[in-house]
Amino acid sequence: MAEPLNKFNENITSETKNPTDVIQQGMYYNLFSEGMDISPNLSEVYELALAYYESKILTKKELIKNSAYFVKVDDEFTNHYFICTGDPVKIPEYSSSRLKSFFINNQFRTGYSTHGLFPYRGKFHPQMIKAIINIMGLKPGNTILDPMMGSGTVPVEAALMGIKAIGVDSSPFCRFMAQAKCDALKIKHKCLDGLIDKYESIFSNFNSCPKKINVQKDLFFKNNQLSEESDSEKIFNLIFLAFLDSEGYAQRSKRKSHIEHFKSILERYITAVNKIAVVEKHLNITPVQTILQQGDARNLDVENNSIDGIIFSPPYSFAIDYLKNDLSHLKYFEKNISKLNKSMIGMRGKTLKEKYCIYLEDMDKVISECSRVLKKGRFCTIIIGTNDSQLSKALKIPKENVSGLNKVVIDIGLSKGLSHVRSLPRQIVGMANTMRQEYIVILKK
Structure with a gap:
């Protein structure tokens, strides 16, 4: 030797x-x-x-x-x-220097197109998603699925790339948020002109109206005469998302009143939409239609062998309580919040150990469904991290003995006819995190 x-x-x-x-x-x-x-x-x-x-x-x-x-x-x-390029996200002057710095430094990662609308916990990096779509070999005309679409990053990116997208989420609020972001890609340039001048009356109507999405919509159309060229449904979705966004800001920051938050957020939304409209015209981009549904990733309403690629990020077991996180917004879309809890993966069970066991059962069903709908020779990419400390306490085992969820999904995938191609570790960067690393797990049918 x-x-x-x-x-x-x-x-x-x-x-x-x-x-x-x-x-x-x-x-x-x-x-x-x-x-x-x-x-x-x-x-x-x-x-x-x-x-x-x-x-x-x-x-x-x-x-x-x-x-x-x-x-x-x-x-x-x-x-x-x-x-x-340009100002990716219009940040209010009173926002913290840390928040401004985050969006400026991540201009090419997160703050472009309609991705900057509504800061959602656990959101993908859009730039990363675009790259994954590319390396999975997806082309214009193909169909991609995100069975847990959250804030809609995958369908937004796919629409701009000419790739058809199907998005599914158990939360009606997430479905609405994703729809608003996709709709905003198709609002014609200047259709939003003059709306900011009406922010006080729009805010007053939203704020005094019962917390029901259909009632809010009817009142908006009654009090706001939009031009024939505009798509009224898309514009309502955008403005109402801005209102929901302002509710969250008003709860977290008392430096400005709720109505002042609404005005600054609506200005930011309008700036983002007008900017992407100009870019689409310049580059001759026509966003592709997306199909976004409220549904269950464990039982997809999708035909066998019909999908060209899948990207999703499941809950990291019980690391984040999305139901609690979105509670104030969900009330506009669902009367029976406890009903939603039954369909939320990672949230069911009395003890943490029971929640984890049910989570594993649910993930087995989700990945089985992904394998069923995916075409042979195509890829399924799962972005997932492990809340080691929480699982260590729940399972009463040393932290170093906790099996990473990235390994768990690989094993489940292997049992469903999916081979493991590669895993890429990624440091989690953001405002606050319950874990520091996640994995981009690439599987192939």
């Missing part, structure tokens, strides 16, 4: 380059072809990996049109660059 090892060492020595040259060239020089400019602030290993996969899988034309991690290819700006 000594001879091959010595020979190997000789090869390393013979290929050693001048340190100054290597350092000046940087890592990107050896990973990407000349003329490929990476998005700014790309700093994590998983981002570099996804960018590398994009560069190897996509054609030059596809990189320019749909890539997530490149701003220029052979001196031609990418669509992602045009979608992201």
